[in-house]
Amino acid sequence: MAATASDISAQWSLVLHGGSGVIDRADLKPDQDRAYRGVLAKAAEAGAAVLRAGGAAPDAVEAAIRILEDDPLFNAGRGAVFTADGRNELDAAIMDGATLEAGAVAGVTRVKNPISAARAVMERSPHVLLIGEGADAFAAAEGLARVDPSYFFVERRWRALERQLARDGLPIPARPAGASRDETHAALAHDEGKRGTVGVVARDVRADIAAGTSTGGTTGKRWGRVGDSPLIGAGTYADNRSAAVSGTGEGEYFIRLSVARAIAALVELKGLPLQAAVDQVIQRDLTALGGQGGVIAVTPDGQMAWSFNTSGMYRARIADGEPLAVAIYKDEP
Template identity: 75%
Template sequence: MADQIRPKWALVAHGGAGAISRGQLSPEQEVAYRDAMAVAADAGAAVLRAGGSAMDAVEAAIHLLEDDPLFNAGRGAAFTAEGRNELDASIMDGATLGAGAVAGVTTTRHPISAARAVIEGSTHVMLGGEGADAFARSQGLEQVDPSYFFTERRWLALEKGLARLGLPIPARPTGAPQDLSGKAALVHEEGKYGTVGVVALDAHGDVAAGTSTGGSSAKRWGRVGDSPIIGAGTYASNKGCAVSCTGAGEYFIRLGVAHEICALVRHKGLSLQAAADQVIQGELTALGGDGGVICVAPDGQMAWSFNTPGMYRARIADGEPLVVGVYKDET
């Protein structure tokens, strides 16, 4: 893409990939998910339109997705086998290669902000468990009671999953609401996993990527997936591109999917779409994994690729209309 036609800014968002096919979503569910993706993308675009940084845009858009009970991140997160919401997130600045991540947080309302605070308020890259929450508190980030993240649909999904595994169902969390009305009633269980993520290009030519998740339903033993792992679920470099992933995290870790795509762009000169497709439709599929990615490059290229029936997604750029997709057969 010639520099003179490079958009001033661009943003792509995802709300998870999985068993999302026509006929599985009710009309009300489909409208709710499309609207939620549009609102998040518009929020990030507003930051970029005003001259804000890619990092700020990523964080702003993910805040909305973390607060939306439709998605497996923040409020609406999946439950562990012990009946807890353990949240993971990471963010990366393509200009500086600054990277931050948290895993297993339970009281920090916005894990993506905790991940960013790791960059700006510590000398580390990844913090986990109680220490990550303690760090978030030390940085003045909003804390909530763990029941804030509870949604009835995700709890019912946990009960079903544990029953299939022959595992005991834990006691219902203290303070958990018993309400299947409102937006939380529209949650679609997209499979064992789900994630939210945003990638952005700002007017300065910098890219950034962020990912946030509640992990896989009924996960055990402190399992951590790809979302908080730099190079697996999230990666950004101005010399290549920015990538956020969603799917079966163990496969994304083994392939280093986010970094692999960036490396193909940087070192082999592949177009963004070709690089994403090579890794997702080729390498990931061959290994037996499923999921998807969203990407943006410093020259304004935007791409997504997934090998599942659907992926909640949206893209918008300077001078280009908002595009929202759900199913495989949409452009």
């Protein structure tokens, strides 16, 4: 599903997604619909507040993603899905288009906000990607907030794991120690399949852009699987010469196509308008390969776009002089 690229006169702009997948109107109850829209709006406004105040694009990206990571409705941070072993393993990445600096973490289990860990890797280490126990140790050394693994437990995600393992003919692991049976807000979480992720792209008043992505991966993943989200050029990319892109979808396909970098290359090297670039990669290339998912993107001149080939994608956009727009389903603009 394509969105019309906005005018390029805005001084700042921000687009976010909360994951794509099987998200039809019939799938969400009215209270779920309201809950998702409310958090999407809250996150977009948090990023917009940074940009309105003249803040940098990476600051806006991190601020908005932290809101999404803290909410159990989304497959990132607190609402992350479970691995086949009954663990939550989190991935995130961030990239600064002005400098091409980037940072990412994969398979972390104790960092409250993986996007902040990714930013710490970008700004306070000589590396781009840290994984597993090493990434957790680095985050701890940097003083980032840590939580017990039980913090990430969401009952609805656990039930999704049980169903997935039953389909796969695999044993169901013991319920994690300290697991909550919260049936309030967290119970509204929707299982959108294997394409749950959150991401934000932003352009600040200096026309610098940035992108960030965070995810819990796929339900029932095994063998330390890592998808596209923390891989620079696959699920996350930003370059002031082209575009900032964050993806959500079946990571293995995004990796094979280098989706985020491919979109940026079409803008930079072929001069395609942003909407045409995202549609070419998502509606043509990704679809032809058999992959499903979507992207959000911005350019230094203020273009905003999204495109997805699934039945829905949680999404929002806001810009200087433009009202907040929040959407979920394919038939929404």
